[in-house]
Amino acid sequence: MKSLSIDFASGHIFGEAVQRAEKRLFELANVFEDEEARARMDQDQIVYTVELFLAVPEGTEGGLFWGSTTIQPGRVGNEYFMTKGHFHAIRNRAEYYATTSGMGALLLMEPLGETRAEPMRPGSLHYIPADTAHRVANTGNEPLTFLACWPSDAGHDYKTIERDGFQARMVEIDAKPQLVQRKS
Ligand code: M6P
Numbered sequence: 001m002k003s004l005s006i007d008f009a010s011g012h013i014f015g016e017a018v019q020r021a022e023k024r025l026f027e028l029a030n031v032f033e034d035e036e037a038r039a040r041m042d043q044d045q046i047v048y049t050v051e052l053f054l055a056v057p058e059g060t061e062g063g064l065f066w067g068s069t070t071i072q073p074g075r076v077g078n079e080y081f082m083t084k085g086h087f088h089a090i091r092n093r094a095e096y097y098a099t100t101s102g103m104g105a106l107l108l109m110e111p112l113g114e115t116r117a118e119p120m121r122p123g124s125l126h127y128i129p130a131d132t133a134h135r136v137a138n139t140g141n142e143p144l145t146f147l148a149c150w151p152s153d154a155g156h157d158y159k160t161i162e163r164d165g166f167q168a169r170m171v172e173i174d175a176k177p178q179l180v181q182r183k184s
Pocket residue numbers: 050067068069083084085086095134135147148150156
């Protein structure tokens with residue numbers, strides 16, 4: 001296999017086969033509650049970066065993928081910078097997240113919308129069960145980096161989140177991160 005390495009101090013992964021993708025504010029329309037605030041910000045600003053090692057072609061049954069995601073500190077209105085979040089296209093596929101640096105929250109949403117948050121800090125390890133949508137918010141003042149490992153056939157279902165959103169959001173209230181449930 002070609003060289004592949006990880007720097008546990010920074011959480012970054014390296015190697016010829018590592019792919020990199022950036023998510024900038026213009027790609028995150030309607031992700032945050034305050035869309036007007038997002039539209040007024042610098043659209044080229046990077047919100048998060050993903051480093052990916054896809055060991056086998058996407059969709060292959062039985063393989064595993066590895067990723068490293070870094071979310072910049074920042075907010076849209078009072079809502080922390082965060083990933084888009086997704087269910088797995090094959091719903092019964094699980095995933096691990098492990099935090100290497102920074103502070104954040106992992107939002108976990110069940111199919112009927114019940115949403116909880118697990119605090120993320122350096123060294124925290126998170127098991128994302130099957131059938132559970134997942135999204136990470138950076139609640140700190142420095143970049144938040146976490147590692148991820150998931151099945152190569154899991155796929156990403158973003159459409160369900162685009163349509164329904166998460167039932168709860170991580171927002172700053174009185175200078176503290178709080179999980180606010182949507183009024184239904
Ligand atoms: C982790 C993994 C990836 C995911 C990335 C960003 O590295 O879960 O599969 O793509 O985070 O999250 P999202 O795709 O929800 O924006």
